[in-house]
Amino acid sequence: MPRSSFSDNPLLRVSRPVSACSRCRAAKVKCDGKLPACTACEKAGRENECSSANDQFARGKERSYVAALELRIEKLERRLAYARSRKASVAQHESDVAPTQEPDRKDSLATIRAAIHRKAAQKRENSDVNSLMSDFGFLSINATTRDFEPSMNCMTFARLVLAAASNDPLPDVRNWALPPRHSALSIVQFYMTNIYSLYPSFSETTLYAALDQLYMQQDRGMKDADYWLAYMVLAIGSTAQSQSSQDVNYTNGLDFVAKAFEHADRALMPGYVTQIQSLILLTQYSMLDPAHFDSWHLIGFTCRAVIDLGFHQDPPREQITDKAVLDMRRKTFYCAYSLDRSISMIQTRAFSFTDAAANVAWPRPSSFSCRASITGQLLSGSEPAFLLFQLRRAQSHWYQILYQSEPTPLPDAASFIWQMCQDLREWVETLPTSLPVGMRELFDLEVHYSSVYVLAPPERAPQTSAFSRVLIFEHAIAYLDRAYDIAHSGVNSAFYTYHDALRVFFMANQFVAVLHDTEDLLLADVAVAPPPTDPGKPHAPPLPARPGGPSVDNLDRSLGCLERTTQTLTKYGERWRDSEALKQTFERIAGEVIDRLRVRQQIRQRASPPQSVSPPLPREMRWVDVDVQSMMRGNRGI
Known part of the structure; x- marks a missing residue:
């Protein structure tokens, strides 16, 4: 009998058979009343002719629910035991290292082992992907999940982002070295003046501290998010100054991105504010380099992280302990908000979330004040950012009414x-x-x-x-x-x-x-x-x-x-x-x-037709306190 029939038509026994089936009654033999066919009909190969096979719910032959559950448990236990024995036999051949050489075709045992290894590796990969996707969907319920730790499995959130939003591969930077410190500071200054003033998604103090540690090679105090911040700011600042895909600014920016992705697993790990800030930086770079990254997918990941961490809603007043932290939280939200509105409008797509779903007040105007940079120069402040936030909010209002309703x-x-x-x-x-x-x-x-x-x-x-x-x-x-x-x-x-x-x-x-x-x-x-x-x-x-x-x-x-x-x-x-x-x-x-x-x-x-116009007569040039005729005669003319 097919396996599916056990769940659809389980073998049931009535506690006491009321009447024999038609075939047993005609043959005048004892009928045990087993369902769906009695033992006598089953031995004779006449299961379909047994009245119980065609009339399972006849009067007096109701199913026994307890017997059905007991039989199902029994069969599930047998299947579980069989699965465990199969898993044990495959586990004997599984290893984390693939075979180092191609097995001899004549060696049947080696061929079988290689096939088992490939099948087991594929099973592990499928299991990792399924686990990752289920955890990713769970983020909206548990925003502080740590199930994407790189040590847990080989599939991480950063690799999912890279697989979904990458186009061309990044270059190999194993032999790459940092540029001189003064060159890096020049790039950072350009970023702070022209880009950070529009998108202040992180604290500039954190950036300058990360740069100091990066050039002092104090690896012990640096986190992966700090590496990501420093390298991505350098990448965006360099690429934004590019005029051609073949110039030095573009190639240097690409190298900075490749270095940043060495720390992507933990920098983009869900459950932290640094994940939103890191995704904002990657989205900004993707807008400058569409050959390598897709900005539409990246801003989608960014907004998902914003909503999962609850940044689209202001916290209750009783939870506000530091106004500066609250201003930074609001700036981070509106940076993601502004990028989402800009990218969605230019690609004529729907926003990642509506204005009705968000409730975030403006940052305090005093939080946009000017500050001195690490180079001693005065930064231009982030006042343009506040103006940009206002503009994006207005654009979002009429875009939703005219194009999304x-x-x-x-x-x-x-x-x-x-x-x-x-x-x-x-x-x-x-x-x-x-x-x-x-x-x-x-x-x-x-x-x-x-x-x-x-x-x-x-x-x-x-x-x-x-x-x-x-x-x-x-x-x-x-x-x-x-x-x-x-x-x-x-x-x-x-x-x-x-x-x-x-x-x-x-x-x-x-x-x-x-x-x-x-x-x-x-x-x-x-x-x-x-x-x-x-x-x-x-x-x-x-x-x-x-x-x-x-x-x-x-x-x-x-x-x-x-x-x-x-x-x-x-x-x-x-x-x-x-x-x-x-x-x-x-x-x-x-x-x-x-x-x-x-x-x-x-x-x-x-x-x-154009009318002929006589050329104007030359006019004498007169200079103040200068005798032109005397100059022509060779004198100084003064």
Whole structure:
């Protein structure tokens, strides 16, 4: 009988048979009433003809539940004994070291042992993976689990992260040495000024202490999380200054990451605050190096760690003992929050968690004060971080309403969109004057990007007015022209990553789409009045400032913007090879529009040929207290 039938139809005995089966009754033999077939029918091979086989629940033949349980226990005990004997026989051949040489094919015993070893190793690996995945799912219940200790098994959380989020392999750094201390401090200073000021996810005191220990080679006092912090800050600071995937800054950053991963098992171990901080650093690096890491998977791991440790909720007031620790906890949360919102929006995906699931107050403004760095210079402070947190919170609000809610028309969508645009405009106009120029440029780009994102016709606001299209045109062209200048400046004055190439591609697509839909209106260069609004409702925002004034018409502006966008993506392609694919896609999308605009330009030039203008007469240069004629005669002229 098949094994499954024992559980489905267990062998049961009634305590006292009431009546014989039909076959025993006809043969006038004693029937023991065994179920599902009596002994006489079973010996004769007529189990299917026994009435009990077809009528197990006939009157007077009810199953005995106790007998069923006893029989099941008996059979399970036999299976357990058999499994133990099999495990004992396999364990005799298991070892932690694989066979050192290929067994001789004629040696059947060696071949059997090798096969048993491979099977046992595969069983151990499967067991480790299953155990890890079950523990990973358990993290949401027990956030302080230590089941990912490297000494427990060969599968760790860090290796799971590396397997899920890695693309190209990291280089071998066994013969690698630390750079000179002054070079490392220069890299750290760049990180603190341009990146830490936006994402203060750890204490700078901890970073400088780790650097001191790293260069003093005090291994006894350093933890794996400290090694990770020092190496990853150096990696991000070096790679962020790169201009090409072949330059020294990029290769040095890759070496720093490879060194950091030597300490990944414990640095990324769940249950500690350092796990969140380490994952934030790895996510930042992945945004600079998409060839080796996937930022989408990494920010997912980061947010999972944030929720598992409860950082998405402020602790009760009675548990707050140190306000500085609470501020650091809140900064760490909002760093992960900001990265999640930024990455999700540029990839048009859902957030890792909603705003309704989080309840974290802002860090105290005093916690963003300036501090002196290890080099003696005054750091620029973390005020830009607080501004970035505010911007990401606003972006998260309208992104969830417009793109993550039910795809039904939004009631009074125009008022909602005008209000969001007004909020963005007021926010950027109230930025402090003390903000560094590079940070101001970064926030200006974010506002142009957000404005186009809000104005682009989603499913909840399908009606787009002519004035909205003009707004999209002006914000997109302002963004693309400024992105071109920043990409070709050769200086990274803020945290610009591969995601900026994706933003350029997004804005260029919106620019081409609005040109395609409203070409005649936009190129006519006529003033478009904003749509009327009811009293008490938000009004349409004004158009952004037009560089160069009205002297340059929209036809020349559009052609110049499209050509500069191609050059921007080409420049980004020197740093990130994926940007080459973006450029090719953009050229295919914009090719028809560019050809049509050039035809318009040629028609305009033929219709109004340029008038000949006589060159201006040379003017005499007059210098104060200088006799030019005397100088020409060879005198000093004074």
